[in-house]
Amino acid sequence: MKKKIVSVLLAATLAVMSLAGCGNQASDKTSTAEGKNEVEAEEGTFLIGGIGPVTGELAIYGMAERNGAQIAVDEINEAGGVNGTKLTFNFQDDEGDAEKSVNAYNNLKDWGMQILCGTVTSTPCIAVAAKSSQDNLFQITPSGSAADCIGPDNAFRVCFSDPDQGTKSAEYIGENKLAKKVAIIYDSSDVYSSGITDKFVKEAEEQDFEIVAKEAFTADNKTDFSVQIKKAQSEGADLVFLPIYYSQAALILQQANSLGFETTFFGCDGLDGILGVENFDQKLAEGVMLLTPFAADATDELTKNFVAKYKEEYGEVPNQFAADGYDAIYAIAAALEKGECKPDMSVSDICEAMKKAMTEISIEGLTGEKITWDESGAPDKEAKAVVIKDGAYSLME
Amino acid sequence: MGFISYLIDGISLGSVYALIALGYTMVYGIAKMLNFAHGDVIMIGGYTVYTIVSTMGLSPWLGMAASVVVCTVLGVAVEKIAYKPLRMASPLAVLITAIGVSYFLQNMGLLIFTASPKAFTSVVSISNIKLADGALNISGVTLVTIITCIIIMIALMFFIKKTKAGRAMVAVSEDKGAALLMGIDVNSTISLTFAIGSGLAAVAGFLLCSAYPTLTPYTGAMPGIKAFVAAVFGGIGSIPGAFIGGILLGIIEILSKAYISSQLSDAIVFLVLILVLLIKPTGILGKEIHEKV
Numbered sequence: 001m002k003k004k005i006v007s008v009l010l011a012a013t014l015a016v017m018s019l020a021g022c023g024n025q026a027s028d029k030t031s032t033a034e035g036k037n038e039v040e041a042e043e044g045t046f047l048i049g050g051i052g053p054v055t056g057e058l059a060i061y062g063m064a065e066r067n068g069a070q071i072a073v074d075e076i077n078e079a080g081g082v083n084g085t086k087l088t089f090n091f092q093d094d095e096g097d098a099e100k101s102v103n104a105y106n107n108l109k110d111w112g113m114q115i116l117c118g119t120v121t122s123t124p125c126i127a128v129a130a131k132s133s134q135d136n137l138f139q140i141t142p143s144g145s146a147a148d149c150i151g152p153d154n155a156f157r158v159c160f161s162d163p164d165q166g167t168k169s170a171e172y173i174g175e176n177k178l179a180k181k182v183a184i185i186y187d188s189s190d191v192y193s194s195g196i197t198d199k200f201v202k203e204a205e206e207q208d209f210e211i212v213a214k215e216a217f218t219a220d221n222k223t224d225f226s227v228q229i230k231k232a233q234s235e236g237a238d239l240v241f242l243p244i245y246y247s248q249a250a251l252i253l254q255q256a257n258s259l260g261f262e263t264t265f266f267g268c269d270g271l272d273g274i275l276g277v278e279n280f281d282q283k284l285a286e287g288v289m290l291l292t293p294f295a296a297d298a299t300d301e302l303t304k305n306f307v308a309k310y311k312e313e314y315g316e317v318p319n320q321f322a323a324d325g326y327d328a329i330y331a332i333a334a335a336l337e338k339g340e341c342k343p344d345m346s347v348s349d350i351c352e353a354m355k356k357a358m359t360e361i362s363i364e365g366l367t368g369e370k371i372t373w374d375e376s377g378a379p380d381k382e383a384k385a386v387v388i389k390d391g392a393y394s395l396m397e
Numbered sequence: 398m399g400f401i402s403y404l405i406d407g408i409s410l411g412s413v414y415a416l417i418a419l420g421y422t423m424v425y426g427i428a429k430m431l432n433f434a435h436g437d438v439i440m441i442g443g444y445t446v447y448t449i450v451s452t453m454g455l456s457p458w459l460g461m462a463a464s465v466v467v468c469t470v471l472g473v474a475v476e477k478i479a480y481k482p483l484r485m486a487s488p489l490a491v492l493i494t495a496i497g498v499s500y501f502l503q504n505m506g507l508l509i510f511t512a513s514p515k516a517f518t519s520v521v522s523i524s525n526i527k528l529a530d531g532a533l534n535i536s537g538v539t540l541v542t543i544i545t546c547i548i549i550m551i552a553l554m555f556f557i558k559k560t561k562a563g564r565a566m567v568a569v570s571e572d573k574g575a576a577l578l579m580g581i582d583v584n585s586t587i588s589l590t591f592a593i594g595s596g597l598a599a600v601a602g603f604l605l606c607s608a609y610p611t612l613t614p615y616t617g618a619m620p621g622i623k624a625f626v627a628a629v630f631g632g633i634g635s636i637p638g639a640f641i642g643g644i645l646l647g648i649i650e651i652l653s654k655a656y657i658s659s660q661l662s663d664a665i666v667f668l669v670l671i672l673v674l675l676i677k678p679t680g681i682l683g684k685e686i687h688e689k690v
Contacts, residue, residue, distance in 0.1 A: 057613060059512040095512075188660045216660040220619055223609040226406040227654040234399065247514045251611050254516075258525065259534060277611075279451050280516040 039090040041112040046087050046336060046343050048073070048329070049108035051128065052120030056095035057247060060273040061321045062120045065142050066091040067314050068322030069117055071306065072329035082336045085343050087329075094119060098127040105131055113137070114347050115336075115354070117328045120321070122146035122162075122192050129155045138351040140331055142324035143269070146191045150377035154351050156358055157377055158328045158367060160293065162192055165268045166199030168383045169241065169291050173266060174207025178289075179239030181212045183232030185225065185252060187244050188216035196243035196268055212237050217248070225252050226259070233261045242267040246274040253284040264289065272320045275391060282391040289387045293367035294323035295395040306366055317392070320367070327365035331373075334361040402533055403655045404648065409539035411647020413605050415546050417624030418631070418639035420597035423553065426634035427570045427590040430488065433495040434475060436621015437502035438595050442468045442602025443612050444510055447517055457520040465599040472595020473588050480591075481584065499618070506614030519607040538608045545604065549597060550640050557636075566590060570634075630670055632683025641681060 041047055050069055052062035073089040081087065090111060094101035101124030108116070116132055116139040119125045125144030132139045133152030140156040141149050145165065150157050160168065173179055184200065187193035197214070204211050212235035215228035229252065232240050240256075240263050242249050249271050256263070264287065271290045275282055296307050296317045306326060310318040332354075338361050339353030358373045365371050368381025385396040417439060424432045442464045449460035479498050483491050523537030557563035568576040569586045577583050605620060606612055624643065631642025646666060653665040673681065 053512075055507055056512045057514070057615070216658075218660065218663060221650075221663055223611075223620070224406070224410050224651070226410075227403065227651055228659060230399075230402065230406075231655070247611060247613070250514065250516065251609060254610055258536060276513070278513060278515045279447075279518065 039088060039111075041090075042086075042088050044085065044343055046082065046085060046114055046341070047112045048087055048089050048115045048117055048332065049105075049111070049113035050089060050091035050325075051094050051101055051104045051108070051116070051118035051124070052091070053096035054091070054093045056097070058096040058121055058245070060246075060276050060319075061143065062093070062096070064273075064319050064321035065120050065325035065328075067310065068306075068318060068325030069142070069329045071309055071313065071322075072326045072333075076329070076333050082333045083340070083342075087333070089117075089329075094124050096121045096124065098124045100124075101128050102131060109135070109137075114343070114350055115332055116140070117142065117325070117332060119144055122149055125149040126151070136348040136351045138332075138335075138354045140328050142328040143321055145269070146195055148191075153375070153377070154355060155377050156331070156373055156379075158324045158331065158365075158371075158379060159269065160381075160383065161378060162195030163199040164378075165291060165383075166196040166201075166243065167203045169196070169243070169266065169268060170200045170203035170207055172291060172383070172385055173239065173241075174204075174209055177208070178264065178266070179209050179237075181235065181237045182209050182239045182241055183213040183215070183235060183237035184211065184241045185215050185217070185228045185232065185244070186242075187218065187222070187248065189218040189220075190244075192270065193243050193245075200241060200243065209239075222248050223251065225255050228252075229256050229259055229261055232263070233259065237263060239264045239266055242271060245270040246272070246277065249274055250277050250280055250284075253288070254281075257284055266290070268292070269320055272393075275388065275393070276316070276319070282388075285388045286390075287388065289385055289396065290393075291383050292320045292386050292393075293381060293384060294320040295384055295386045295393055297392065297394050302364065303366055319393075323366035327363070327367050327371070330363050330365060331358070331361070331371070334363050399655075403651055405533060405535055405539070407648030407651035408543070408644060409536060409608065409647070410651055411627075411644035412539060412542040412546055413601070413608055413620065413643075414624045414627045414646050415640045415643025416542060416549070416601040416604060417598070417620055418628040418643045419546070419549055419553065419636065420594045420601060421621075421625055422628040422631075422633055422636060422639040423597065424590055424594040425628070426636070427566045428480075428587050429570065430480065430491050431495060431625070432591075432594065433492070433621070433625075434498040434502055435594070435598055436617035436619075436624070437499050437506070438468050438472055438475075438598040438617070439602040439605060439621065440506055440612075440614060440617035441471060441502060442599035443517065443606040443616060444506065445599070446520060446603045446606070447515055447612055450520070451515070451518055457518075461520060461599075461603055464603055465596050468595045468599035468602070469592045472591045472598070475595075476588055476591040481587075503614050503618065510614060512613065515612045517606040517610040517612045519610060520603050521607050536608070538604065542604045542608065545600060546640060546643075549600070550636055553593075553636050562586070562589060626666070626670055629680055630673060632680030635680070635682040635684070638680055638682035645681075 054062040073087050077086045092104035094104045105128050122144045125141050126148045129152050133154050143159045145159050145162045186197040213231045267290045269292050335354040335357040339357035341350050341353050362370045362372045371379050371381045386393045387396050445464040445467045446460040449455050450457050479494050521538045521541045526535045565581045565586045627642040627646040628639045631638030650666050654662040
């Protein structure tokens, strides 16, 4: 009996402890777990599904995209919908994991999804694209940038592909004469990072700079970067290219700083979000450049409105992923309108109509003016470079 | 100079592995079970310090003390709830339970602290030591980690050899049944082992997070596995073995990254492990136990 009391007490301690940590949770309203299919599948509307990580290591991307897409859906519905038909948006969590992403896809299919706006990250996107092409369901990924994300002909994307990002980064560095000696630190276990690196190295041959070090790390080995940084340092790199995600980049910046390595860091869209890392010393990110199609401080009407709305709804400055999500929904709306789709058409008919329409539309988006698509599903738009100044992303001159 | 500087990096990475491996080897040596949740107790320790120091703005000393208390209570609770009922079950069942506990703690971390990474403020305020005109740089955290490691190692060896509770632990590890007959309270001895092991995990937690200052619910998982490898490398169950194994593992990892390939470093680390185990199956300092017939 006494032992039972002891174990009950211990269990209670555990429970209290788990509550004690809750202090910093209340402020984070977007992070609560989503219930399954809690959005009602309203009849007579277009049912749009979304998939991405709103928990897990990549949660910043998923949350931003969900929020950006939701703003676009609300705007379109307020303005009367697409050809008078409203949109219903249901976003499911996949934690950035391919298997969970396919589960989320199946859930959404059960819900009645007709169009998919997802997925947020590359690896799950490739898995889901294989499923959606079997179902012939129209899919547009806001930020799945690996080449294979738009392998099937029903899949389109809003962002640049990894190869594009690599090429454009190298071009940008070369044309603006940012550096003579460039070092690369990349994640060889990640398709996004290695995809960019390959193209970057290839394009670098054409440009007026030299790659002095190309150092890798893997998913199992991503806390200690001392060797990679020291190699870049000893080769005298005046620019370090980081085609990686922000969590590792934050560590690299801290470790480079403690090693006294002063250089310029240049990254791609994966670095977007680095300022959102809690308790991160933003001074370390000062001067970091990244190639991204969206800058929150741009002065055009569209961006200003979007940023204001986003701040009001979610209390923070939107990053590129929010803009990708927003543009994806507008692309869907434009294609639905052009293809004269009706919500009672079959999934496959909608897909056929939209596939054709996508190559004919041109949208004024947050991530580019007059974005157009070709049959492969890739967008045509210009890249912008952004530099982190005074703790905010600002457009480079 | 490059070599020495890489060597120092290796030692600083290795000292973190060694510190975690001490907790692993302690629990394995006494309770004869692999506590795969050890790495996740480390993560909880890190978050405790983060909550107290960064969220509540209190002193790091208070944070460290609280973290040791929280982890100790957590370790004992996990042992009582998840492992004790399985005392008589096969070792495989306990191993699977430990993996379950590990996932439970990770997911609890996800629920409470969310997945977004937190930048950890170092609890060590000793500045870096620069040698040879700044060509060699030893961080304060590394020094503290190595010294802590050595103190803990000596204290543990003293505790096990000289104190009554420590000798009871050795007795339990050798033969639970006989220890019980000699009047040793096996259950409370194993609880004490878990309490010490988890307290060490808390120390490893805040030193790990000070050295590599990003905290996520998965922070403890990979270093935990590496430290387990280090413990096997040094001879699991042996306390000085864990220290040596940890340091060697760190050095091999960094040197293979620096001189062979940054992509292959893990493959090389595990290759060395296989070689060591082929030559000396019980690890560097492991005892060979001959079965008496």
